[in-house]
Amino acid sequence: MSSLNELIDTENNAELREELLERLAIVEHKIKFIDKVPVCFLDTLGQPHIGPLAIAELGGATVTMSVEEAVYVVFYEEGKQLNDLMRTAPVLLNEEWQAVKFSRVCLLSDDYHLDKPEEAVALVEDIAEMIHPGHFIFGHEGDKWIRFTV
Numbered sequence: 001m002s003s004l005n006e007l008i009d010t011e012n013n014a015e016l017r018e019e020l021l022e023r024l025a026i027v028e029h030k031i032k033f034i035d036k037v038p039v040c041f042l043d044t045l046g047q048p049h050i051g052p053l054a055i056a057e058l059g060g061a062t063v064t065m066s067v068e069e070a071v072y073v074v075f076y077e078e079g080k081q082l083n084d085l086m087r088t089a090p091v092l093l094n095e096e097w098q099a100v101k102f103s104r105v106c107l108l109s110d111d112y113h114l115d116k117p118e119e120a121v122a123l124v125e126d127i128a129e130m131i132h133p134g135h136f137i138f139g140h141e142g143d144k145w146i147r148f149t150v
Helices: 003-009 014-031 053-058 082-092 117-131
Strands: 037-042 061-063 072-075 105-108 145-148
Touching: 003 014, 003 053, 003 117, 014 053, 014 117, 037 117, 053 061, 053 117, 072 082, 072 117, 082 105, 082 145, 105 117, 117 145
Parallel strands: 037 061, 037 072, 072 105
Antiparallel strands: 105 145
């Protein structure tokens, strides 16, 4: 059982717990039929890091530390909101990165409380929607994450 499933099992509300397991199962099922996508998480200094690794993998990402091989670059740093990321991301972008060439740069706010099952599942959904557009539409774009067009 994944650590996310264990977290969901801590939810006292049985109805909510069932809903969260169902939402997670939908993403997991669809991901089985879609290629995993190389994603590089960058902080506000442009340094690669593993980001929310386990959750990103559930959302269909293969986390890489190489920005050059990443299909998507996601700016994410603990304690940083979208406004913080919007100030720093533009100066860190390199036009040679394939993610930049194909407008696959996203900003992900750190306002998820990953100790809460509902927010952890929402992050899985958001990462899936971010890196698999067209396959997932949860409607959170613009709230906790955005596509950054160059």
